[in-house]
Amino acid sequence: MRYLALACAAAVAALALNAAQAQGETAPRTAPRTGQTAPELQRGKAVFAHWCAPCHATGAGLAGTMSLEAKYDGSVPAALEDRTDLQPAVIGYFVRTGVAWMPPFRPTEISDDDLAALSAYLSAPLADRGAHAPLLADEMVRARGSEQ
Ligand code: HEC
16 A cells, blocks of 8 residues: 555656646756866866766756755755855765765765865855856766756
């Protein structure tokens, strides 16, 4: 019985997601950013591109960006790279602890030095961050057919 309820819940969720996608609600709301990344932020940007962008980039259909869009309803940007309110300690907390579908990352995956660089990147002035990190998961998103 419990499995039936779970299956029903999953089906309803899938339908809701399809409906949202049909209406284009998962489209990114951030414009692409251009410009150079400050040299001291490049390491943090690379860490972001590798570990975070697959869920948090500006593209459509990404778990982190979609969740934060729903959570804040536009009061802060859905894409982490466009946020200016995140302090390094907050970023470090989420990276080591995880939240919802976001896994915690171990120091063997993201070292303390990499985490410091990542936090510096995500809390630097927007102009110093330069263009958004590349979405390495582009191919995956396209294959799923949810790129808009
Ligand atoms: C598997 C997907 C996934 C990955 C990979 C991921 N996240 Fe997340 N992250 C999420 C989701 C989903 C949420 C939103 C959970 C919620 O609804 O509160 C989130 C939330 C966050 C938040 C909280 C923001 C807020 O205002 O509530 C921060 C900070 C964050 N992630 C940083 C990162 C960083 C930095 C990385 C890379 C090291 C990363 N995440 C990797 C899925 C992911």
